[in-house]
Amino acid sequence: MKKSLIVLFILVSGVCSFAQKDFKVIAYYVPRVAPSDIPFEQLTHINYSFAIPAKSGDTLETLKEDARLQELVPLAHKNGVKVFISIGGWSVGDGGGDDSRFHRMAETAEGRKRFIASSMALVNKYKLDGIDLDWEYPDEDSPSADQFVLLCKDLYTQLHAQNKELTAAVVSAGKKAFGIKEEVYPYMDWLNLMVYDGDYGPEEIKHHSPYSMAVRCLDFWLDERHLPAEKCVLGLPFYAKKGHGNFGYSYKKLLEEGASKYDDYWNGHYYNGMITIANKTKLALDRRCAGVMVWELSHDTTDETSLFKTINRVKSGERGF
DSSP: OHHHHHHHHHHHSSOOSOOOTTOEEEEEEOSSSOGGGSOGGGOSEEEEEEEOBOTTSSSBOOOSSTHHHHHHHHHHHHTTOEEEEEEEOSSTTTSTTOOHHHHHHHTSHHHHHHHHHHHHHHHHHHTOSEEEEEOSOOOTTSTHHHHHHHHHHHHHHHHHHTTOEEEEEEESSSGGGGGSOGGGGGGOSEEEEEOOSOOSSHHHHHSSSOHHHHHHHHIIIIIISOOOGGGEEEEEESEEEOSTTOEEEEHHHHHHHTOOSSOSEETTEEOOOHHHHHHHHHHHHHTTOSEEEEEOGGGSOSSTTOHHHHHHHHHTTSOOO
């Protein structure tokens, strides 16, 4: 572990080669903390999670306990931060990655039309700045990949007519990623690459979201899949995995229990500490990516061990820790 820390320290020992003025810092926000406690000065965008498609798939369920969203939006806008609604998620509404609601919606033009109308109504009701589609996942070997393109084309058009934006959360790499066709890129403002929970190689099974995974996934999307760098956002985990497939503590909980802010392993938990987060942020900057995104906001600390602060120090050209 000491050897790996030395290697990582070397990676971040210099300042970033450039500071990108419009580099995005995006946080998914599950309303576990009050909007007044959000570190808006560290963020550019917040993805409120989640709006859920109804069982029919072609409308959205009414947001439950939406008081926090109503409080969040004006406060975020006052601080220069945009708020998107993230639609879907791994659980969606039926649990465990069952995305049948999305499939039912997307398979017909009328279904897509009703879904877009419902989504736009929600955006306008809460004065949101855009939509993040978190369909996990359009299938690479079924019509849903083409239907996803048609959905995004029409939704993008309606959002941009109101000066709003469309993004999507996508799988980090592998066969499933081909459900996101290159034809959809013109209708996306950017893609949020979920570069965590990987199971594509021995190191990534053992070690939750290592630096090497970020390198490999950026190579995959930027080089093999030809995603424009200005539409590529690198995902960062603020939580641990404890063994393959098992969620561990949040970064905040890890430090409370005695883990090191610099390390990536503690008592069976694999995570990303300040050094790895700094390295990954620098990687995104060096590859001219649009920014980084985080799952999720409440997992961070609020003092100088904060991973958001680490990201922003690197973003501004500092070492990060």
